[in-house]
Structure formats: C-alpha cells, structure tokens
Amino acid sequence: MAGVLAVPALVRGDRVLTPDRELVDGWVVVEQDRIVEVGGGAAPAGLAGGPRHAVLAPGFVDVHNHGGGGAAFGDGPEAAIVARDAHLRKGTTTVVASLVTESIEVLTEQVRALRPLVEAGELGGIHLEGPWLSERWCGAHPPALLVDPATADVEALAAAAGDALVMVTLAPERDGALEATRLLVSCGVRVAVGHTDATFDQTRAAVEAGASVATHLYNGERPLHHREPGPTLALLTDERVWVETIADGVHQHPAVVRDTARRAGGRWVLVSDAMAAALADDGRYLLGRLDVQVLDGVARLVGEDGGPGSIAGSTLSMDRAVRTAVAAGVPLLQAVHAATAAPAAAMGWSDVGRLEAGRVADLVGLDDELHVQGVMRAGGWVAG
The missing domain is CATH 2.30.40.10 (Urease, subunit C, domain 1)
Structure with a gap:
C-alpha cells in the first residue's frame, strides 16, 4: 500500500x-x-x-485488535491483511493480531498461519485472549472452551508462534496460571490480566510473577468493591502495569476514561479491541465461533432468545479512540501518548511509537x- x-x-x-x-x-x-x-x-x-x-x-500502535474491514485475524493471512489495511488507513501503522478463545488445536493453526506475517513485518505480533479465562467474566468467549493453562498447552502454543507471540491474556485465579505466567514471561511474552474473577491478592501475585498489562480495565472482570477491591485496583495502582482502555463511548463512561487516564498517567494505553465489523457496515458477524449483531456501530453477542447479549469487542479505530478520549477531557498529548508511545513501550518496542x-x-x-x-x-x- x-x-x-x-x-x-x-x-x-x-x-x-x-x-x-x-x-x-x-x-x-x-x-x-x-x-x-x-x-x-x-x-x-x-x-x-x-x-x-x-x-x-x-503512527498509532494498537496492541489489542481482533479485526476490521469485515475480516478477522483468526480467519487466515488474507483476512488478516484486509483487517490490517482497514486500520492502517485510519492511522494504525502497527497492529497486534488478537485471537479469541478457541481449542488449543485451532489456536495452534491460527498462530502458525499468522506467524509469517509477523516475521515479514506486516503485523506487530500475536495476542492470545484466551482460552485461559474466567467463565464468570468470559464476555464474548465461549465458556465451554475455557480451560486451565496446562504447561504442555502453553509450551505448544509458544513454540508454534515463536517470537511472533507478544502477549497472552489470562485469569490469574485459574489453576496453573502463575506457573504459566512465569513460563511465558521467560519466553519474552507479555502476560495480561483480564476476563478474571481474581481477588486483589491473586492479581498482585500475578504481577509479582511477571504480568505487566491490564486487559481492557473494568471490562470483563470482577468489579471494584470496598471490601474486596479485586483486580481493578491492584492493576491500576501498580507502577509495573500498563493499563488498557477501550475509549469507544460504549465500554466506559467518559468520567471513567478521564479518571483512568489521570491515575494511570504514562502507563495508560488506548486499544481498539476491534472485531471484524470495525470500519465496516452494521450487520451479523462471527467473533470466533460466536454470533454477533452490530447495530449503530455497537457489537453484541446474539443471545439465545435472539436478543442482544454481552458487548462483543468494538467497532473502534484508534483515531476515533483518540477523539473519544479528548472529548472525555483527556489532554490531546496524553491521548496520543496512549495510542503510540505507551503501547509500544508496553511491548518493549523501540522502533515505533x-x-x-x-x-x-x-x-x-x-x-x-x-x-x-x-x-x-x-x-x-x-x-x-
């Protein structure tokens, strides 16, 4: 292009x-x-x-993106380039391909298919959002496919992806999660805490084990409570953690966006969490195996009764994330930092951002x- x-x-x-x-x-x-x-x-x-x-x-750096332009990163290399190009035209010059929960066998095939694009510099890396997540806070992930992170599975996926695997989101309360965190970090992979029912102490233990990113803080996790603050406070207040926000006007109230930016400071990271419908028309889509209805730019799972269910990613692009953050009261310089330098630093990249x-x-x-x-x-x- x-x-x-x-x-x-x-x-x-x-x-x-x-x-x-x-x-x-x-x-x-x-x-x-x-x-x-x-x-x-x-x-x-x-x-x-x-x-x-x-x-x-x-150029914007998006480290959590499932697709766009009508295509999903999990659908193979050609679809991945369609999605990459849709976001590229909106200013995202570096994008990480996020994969939703699937079986270990399918995820292995998906990372092998995307690995050459990362090695060629077409994609910034691969992010596994699942399958090691909480059933209670699964969001748009199939509960039946969520499992504990067995060492053999972690090693197999890491081997299939090689250096292309840059981040894994997991729930630290799952059996084996701390061991998986240490293993992944030893391989140079960033571990993110998300889709989790972890307590404050369990979350702190994950950070001590090497977790360094909060996957879309507030969304898909045990809510903040004054007697058990859960993961939110543990992640937001720890200087070792980069804090993601989906600033699309749907996932969070503007006051929460503004407060998160203020409290996280230079650790604040804007992400799209975009799915295939980003920069495309409303309609029916798939997110992994799940049916999604997009109406007025808002993506939701199709419930068993045919009605709207959980939010299913977003239709956001990074330029709109910056505009939404600024409209919420975040200074432009900080919003741009959160869309460029901060995500690059979170991944350890020195060439971009x-x-x-x-x-x-x-x-x-x-x-x-x-x-x-x-x-x-x-x-x-x-x-x-």
Missing part, C-alpha cells in the same frame, strides 16, 4: 506531537524508511516539500478535529 520515499522529504505540522512534547510549527525529515530529524520553527532548507497537517503524530531520529518513519497527519488526513508507514504514504 505504500512506497518508500526515494529522497529526503519534509513533513510539517502546525502541532507536532512527539508525543512527549508538542512542537509548534514543527516538522519531521524522512529518508527512506527512517526519521532523520525532528524540530520546530525554521525547517532545514533544500528538502522536498511535503504536506502540512494541523496535527502530526506518530515516537517521532525521533532513528525510528521508523510511521506518521499520521490529523486535521483540527483529529480526523485522519494522511498516513505514512515505514517512509511511504498509504493510499487512502
């Missing part, structure tokens, strides 16, 4: 968000697939002129209302 720029080029922004700081009348110099210089005010002379945007930011010399030239240009005007991935402009 993009061709690398052949000569050094200048991209300008009225506001350039690096995202640690804002440069007024800023600019970025791109050569081949890399950023070579970033500054504000007078730009270097003699460079090929590029577009000017109201806001220029790093910031506008700095030496990093990959992934950029997104936004207008005054934060709608996408242009996207650059690895030094090439993406076709709209």
Whole structure:
C-alpha cells in the first residue's frame, strides 16, 4: 500500500506531537524508511516539500485488535491483511493480531498461519485472549472452551508462534496460571490480566510473577468493591502495569476514561479491541465461533432468545479512540501518548511509537478535529 520515499522529504505540522512534547510549527525529515530529524520553527532548507497537517503524530500502535474491514485475524493471512489495511488507513501503522478463545488445536493453526506475517513485518505480533479465562467474566468467549493453562498447552502454543507471540491474556485465579505466567514471561511474552474473577491478592501475585498489562480495565472482570477491591485496583495502582482502555463511548463512561487516564498517567494505553465489523457496515458477524449483531456501530453477542447479549469487542479505530478520549477531557498529548508511545513501550518496542531520529518513519497527519488526513508507514504514504 505504500512506497518508500526515494529522497529526503519534509513533513510539517502546525502541532507536532512527539508525543512527549508538542512542537509548534514543527516538522519531521524522512529518508527512506527512517526519521532523520525532528524540530520546530525554521525547517532545514533544500528538502522536498511535503504536506502540512494541523496535527502530526506518530503512527498509532494498537496492541489489542481482533479485526476490521469485515475480516478477522483468526480467519487466515488474507483476512488478516484486509483487517490490517482497514486500520492502517485510519492511522494504525502497527497492529497486534488478537485471537479469541478457541481449542488449543485451532489456536495452534491460527498462530502458525499468522506467524509469517509477523516475521515479514506486516503485523506487530500475536495476542492470545484466551482460552485461559474466567467463565464468570468470559464476555464474548465461549465458556465451554475455557480451560486451565496446562504447561504442555502453553509450551505448544509458544513454540508454534515463536517470537511472533507478544502477549497472552489470562485469569490469574485459574489453576496453573502463575506457573504459566512465569513460563511465558521467560519466553519474552507479555502476560495480561483480564476476563478474571481474581481477588486483589491473586492479581498482585500475578504481577509479582511477571504480568505487566491490564486487559481492557473494568471490562470483563470482577468489579471494584470496598471490601474486596479485586483486580481493578491492584492493576491500576501498580507502577509495573500498563493499563488498557477501550475509549469507544460504549465500554466506559467518559468520567471513567478521564479518571483512568489521570491515575494511570504514562502507563495508560488506548486499544481498539476491534472485531471484524470495525470500519465496516452494521450487520451479523462471527467473533470466533460466536454470533454477533452490530447495530449503530455497537457489537453484541446474539443471545439465545435472539436478543442482544454481552458487548462483543468494538467497532473502534484508534483515531476515533483518540477523539473519544479528548472529548472525555483527556489532554490531546496524553491521548496520543496512549495510542503510540505507551503501547509500544508496553511491548518493549523501540522502533515505533515516537517521532525521533532513528525510528521508523510511521506518521499520521490529523486535521483540527483529529480526523485522519494522511498516513505514512515505514517512509511511504498509504493510499487512502
């Protein structure tokens, strides 16, 4: 979708968000697939002129995404590229392919199919959201497929995925969860706590074992209570934990989005948790094995009576997540940080998420209302 720029080029922004700081009348110099210089005010002379945007930011990094454009990452490599491209056009230059709960055999096939795309740089990695989750807080995961994390299964999936596996969400109260956490962390995989009925102490034990991410905090977990605070408080207040939020106007009240951003600070991470209907039409879809009805952009499981059930992911894109967070009262610089630098840091990636010399030239240009005007991935402009 993009061709690398052949000569050094200048991209300008009225506001350039690096995202640690804002440069007024800023600019970025791109050569081949890399950023070579970033500054504000007078730009270097003699460079090929590029577009000017109201806001220029790093390309978005989405570490929890099940699909989009009518396709799901679990449906194979061709579908994965369709989903990736749909989000790429909305500014997500790095996306992690999230897989919903399936049998170990099916998940093994799915990660083997996606692994070459990660190794080729088309995807940022693979995230397993299940099958080691709580039946009580399963959300859009089939309860019958939820199991304890047996060491043999964990090892088999890790071996099938290799370095492509970057994150696993599990419920720390399940038998064997702490052992699985230590094993996965030893393999370089981030462990996230989510879809869980864990107590405060069980959650703290998971963090001590190496868990470092809160999967969509507040959603799909035991709620906060003053006598048993459960996972929410344990994750939100621990400086070792990166805290995900789905800012789509459905999963959380704006006041909760604003408060989570304030309390998590630089650890706050915006994710889409998008499913196939993201950036596509309303209608009937599958999320894994489950039927989903999307109406007015809200995805819900189809209940046994045919009516709406649990929220089933979202139809969110990362540009809309940033707009929703800003509308909730989050400062723009923090919202952009949560969509770029924070998720990259959560995964341990040094090449993406910031506008700095030496990093990959992934950029997104936004207008005054934060709608996408242009996207650059690895030094090439993406076709709209």
